[in-house]
Amino acid sequence: MFAILCIDLRPICPPPDKINKPEFYAISLSKDCMDSKINLYKMTHVDTKECKQFYRRSGLDVKSIWPKYTVCAKALRGGECLWQSGVFLVLKQDNKWMLAGFGVHGPGCELPSRFLDYGMYHQWVLTVLERIGKPAITRLAPNILIMRRRLTSVQRFGPCDAEETRAEIFTDHTAILPFSPKARIAYYNFTILASYEYSCIVFRCNQNTKAQPKIRLRRLCLASRPACYQFSTLQIDFELEIGYFDNVEYHVNVYGEELKFLDMKRMLLDSNKYLVRPGIPESYNIDVNHGGYFQKEGWLG
Numbered sequence: 001m002f003a004i005l006c007i008d009l010r011p012i013c014p015p016p017d018k019i020n021k022p023e024f025y026a027i028s029l030s031k032d033c034m035d036s037k038i039n040l041y042k043m044t045h046v047d048t049k050e051c052k053q054f055y056r057r058s059g060l061d062v063k064s065i066w067p068k069y070t071v072c073a074k075a076l077r078g079g080e081c082l083w084q085s086g087v088f089l090v091l092k093q094d095n096k097w098m099l100a101g102f103g104v105h106g107p108g109c110e111l112p113s114r115f116l117d118y119g120m121y122h123q124w125v126l127t128v129l130e131r132i133g134k135p136a137i138t139r140l141a142p143n144i145l146i147m148r149r150r151l152t153s154v155q156r157f158g159p160c161d162a163e164e165t166r167a168e169i170f171t172d173h174t175a176i177l178p179f180s181p182k183a184r185i186a187y188y189n190f191t192i193l194a195s196y197e198y199s200c201i202v203f204r205c206n207q208n209t210k211a212q213p214k215i216r217l218r219r220l221c222l223a224s225r226p227a228c229y230q231f232s233t234l235q236i237d238f239e240l241e242i243g244y245f246d247n248v249e250y251h252v253n254v255y256g257e258e259l260k261f262l263d264m265k266r267m268l269l270d271s272n273k274y275l276v277r278p279g280i281p282e283s284y285n286i287d288v289n290h291g292g293y294f295q296k297e298g299w300l301g
Helices: 048-057 122-131 264-272
Strands: 023-029 038-046 070-075 080-083 088-093 096-103 106-109 113-117 136-141 144-149 168-176 184-193 196-207 214-220 235-244 248-258 293-295
Touching: 023 070, 023 096, 038 048, 048 070, 070 096, 070 106, 106 113, 144 214, 184 196, 184 248, 196 214, 196 235, 235 248
Parallel strands: none
Antiparallel strands: 023 038, 023 088, 038 070, 070 113, 080 106, 088 096, 096 113, 136 144, 144 196, 168 248, 184 235, 196 248, 214 235
16 A cells, blocks of 8 residues: 655644544654655554563663653564654544654664653643743832743743843833822833843832832733733733822833844745755655655665
């Protein structure tokens, strides 16, 4: 049975909640980075007990190199070989390709191979991705707020340090002088954009009386409810509510830098001028049952 390799690429799906007669495959790239060949092996599941017995007999049952969550499988053909880290274990179910695991450096092909069980880490991956670009807010005092928004999953809190305040991209200073001393509320709207990385934004208010003004921050969102809970949008609007009694001054200092985006089409066009391309056959099929390439001249691997 042969399947034609198409160029219509679609994102691979996460592991299914329930497994129902799936077909397992392992996908590996050629060791030579100039070689365009992709190896596809049809796999069968190996029981955990059998897998551990094999590694124990082989002297490879070392705790430090055995992942906490693993799934074991072996190819139906291919003999004995050594697989590098990064071989993908995928399954096909209901005509969908789903990621099942990442290979661990060690025995491969027809030998029991260990794969990092991606199903145990999928929720963690989603959490990390959702955290990218999510603003981190620190309240230093009732009248001082610090906000950061960086394109990483690591959030920082606390006062701004010298490294974060090297480049100021915006500043604002406004004074409000009321006619009579009584409790009042002022509003300050601002927007952060995806084209900037905000290392530190400082909101600070002061007034002449002993009582400190109070700052409250909330997000402005006119879109539907699901979109209002996301932080990976092109812009995020906020409203700053300032509660004060007498005349008040508020300061906004924004530190960060504008992101530089590459023109991918131009970059690829320039790089292709100096790229030595590997030879690619005009047409080829993949044997999804046994693994390897079949070309007009015969087997390639």
